[in-house]
Amino acid sequence: MTDRRRINGPLEGTIPPVFLTSSTHKSIIKRSPTTLRKIFLKTGLTPPATGSAFLELPTPSTHSTPTLKLTSSVYGPRPLPSSTTFSSNARLTAELKFSPFSTPGRRRGYIRDGVERDLSAQLSIALGKSVAVGKYPKSAIDVFVSVLDCEGGLGDAGDEAGGGVDVGLMSVLATAISCASAAIADAGIECFDLVAGGVAGLVLEQGGVVEEDRVEKSLEVGQDSDDARRGMRKNGKVTLVLDPSPIDGYIILAAAAVGYMAARDELTLVWTKGSMGWDGDSTDEVERIVDGAITASTGVRLVINEAVKERLLLGLKEMGLIRGKAVSGDGDAAMS
Amino acid sequence: MSQNLPLPPIALPGQPLAQSPPYAAGPGTYTTQNPTRTVITASVAGIPRVHADKSVSVTRPSPSHPLLLLPEVASTVLARVTRLNPRQATVEIFAIQGGGDGIHGGGDGGCVCEHTFQGVIRAQDVRATEKDRIKMLESFRVGDVVRAVVISLGDQSNYYLSTASNSLGVVVAHSDAGDPLHPINWRQMACARTGIVEERKVAKPI
Structure with a gap:
């Protein structure tokens, strides 16, 4: 006899x-340090x-490639709620949210945590100057901005890879800036310039797996991290890498993310x-990594321009369809 | 249209379009000051045009979101009366007919706002004459559509509107029975079916 008042489990x-x-933490591609990842960016996908x-980064080659996926939507200008005071300027708020499924392995909570709050604040600073x-x-x-997928982890919860700086959050912020800026341009909100985000990092050039192992050991042994890092610098050459990805397998000594208005x-x-600068320089x-990040964001800006x-052009074509020949002829003239 | 000024087919925010001394910044553009010159720069993505008065504007061709308009001072708006008391009428602005500079390439006419904006018409702004004898209940009723002009951005929640002109006032109204009213003179409207005359501050029909 079954208990019909409760939900019973299967018999x-x-x-x-x-x-x-999952095998997301593999180092997959070896790009040249000055090559940016390929970006997929499309505007106008959220009708309301x-x-x-x-934005998707990089354009996936296979279905299992870990990617960074973001959507951004802009609402406004809409009237302020009546409880707020008069302001002669628009009030720009930016909110960045990670989807619960964005980090593989560990689900994120729905409630805004410190990381999201911090990234939201930085995002609104980066965009506020342009609008x-x-x-x-x-x-x-x-x-x-809603992050749908973030390349196998953020590195904010203690899973530091390789003893270096984790650039997961930086690339999330940089791509969020670019994506949001494209959305602002799509909305037709007047802005002084479009902001593009870029990341660059100083990495230890690895001679191979053996050296990487040695560096990791020296990090583990050396309690004084400064000593360990000096050791690292002596072992390998420091090079500048544009747009480093957390899954590239670099040991990143220092990184910079910028929001840059190219025009x-x-x-x-x-x-x-x-x-x-352990040697005093x-x-x-x-300057070197900020310049590198600027170079990276200049590359991203070209993608934003093309997407907008x-x-x-799509809007022009639609207008031509709606209003008949005269406008479509006008539109063609404007396009050519 | 474009007179010997090489404009790009599509302008993006931040893209310099023309120099300021001969040309003027129109809607969709802003000016940047260099030490040597003033440059007109696009502020929205769109198609740049040079107008006959040497102003450069950028218009957006997208039919889905053609304009982002806010009520400005001196722009004519259409609003619906939502609340009425002896001192003022509260309205919601749902369409902007321009009258300003036609920003964002509005130019030809107006647009229906995506969001409504709250506004008030104070008793002293209903008409230009005999201001002390205005009775709000004889000027508007809840549900009327009013053509008005923005006189101030107002306080935090309300735009201040005025109907003190012949062309401004009630344009669409319904009688108590729910039948449409048509204007008889500047202060009366009659029901088409029953002939009942109601009082309104009527806009002059165009």
Whole structure:
């Protein structure tokens, strides 16, 4: 006799599912240090939003390639809630959220944690300088970035790989800036320039697996991390890598993420991480990685430009279809 | 249209378009000051155009989101009356007819707003004459559609509107029975079916 007041389990025993272990932490591609990953960027994919964009990095070659996927949607300018005070500028808010399934292996909670709050604040700083907030009095512009997949982990929970600096969060922030900026351009919100995010890092050039092992050992043995890092520098050559990925397998000594407005040649955000200049030339090294990050973001800017242009041409074609021949002729003239 | 000014077919935010002394910055552009010159730069992605008055503008061709308009001072708006009291009428602005500079390439006309904006018409802004004898209940009713002009961005929640002009006032109204009213004179509207006359601050039909 079954208990009908409760939800009963199955009569037979069940076997818990066994998942294959993911192999996302493999070093897969060896790009040249100055080559950026290929970016897929498309705007206007979220119909209810005023503007939206989707960014994937790198364009996946196989279905199992770990990628960084982000969507961004922009709402506004819309009226501020009546509880707020009068402001002659638009109020720009940016919110970055990781999906629960974005980190493989460990699900993220729904509640905003410190990492998300920190990245949201940096994102709104990076975008705030570019948007012409003075043109939209008494209104709010809301930017939402949702991270769908982040390349096998963020490195914020203690799974540091290789003893170096983890650039997972930096590349999330940099791509979030680029994606959100494309969405703002798609929304047609007036802005001074588009912001593109870029990351660069100083890495220890590895002679091979043997040397990598040795470095790791020296890190483990040497309690004084400065000594260990000096040891690392003596073992290998330090080179600049543009757009380093956490799955590339580099040991990153220092990294910088920037938000850069290429047309105005202005930085909106600089975030550096790691330690630099043990020989006393830290300013040179900081300049070197920030310049590297600027180079990376200039490359990303070209992709944003193309994505925004592509959408505009699509809009022109739609207009031609809607309004008949006269406008389509006009549109063609404008396109050529 | 474009007179000997080499404009790109598509402009993106931050892209320099023209120099300021001969040309002027129109909608969708802004000016940047260099030490040597002033440059007109695109601020939205769109198609740049030079107008007859040498102003450069950038218009967005996208039909889905053509314009992002906010009520500005001196722009004519259409609004629906939502609340009424003896001192003021609360309205929600749902369409902007331009009258400003037609920003974002509005130019030709207006647009229906994606979001409504709250506004008020104070009793002293209903008409230009005999301001002390205005009765709000004889000027508007809840549900009327009013053509008004923005006189101030107002406080945190309300735009301040005025109907103090012949062309401004109620444009669409319904009688108590729910039948449409048509204007008789500047202060009266009549029901088409029953002939009942109601009082409104009527906009002059175009």
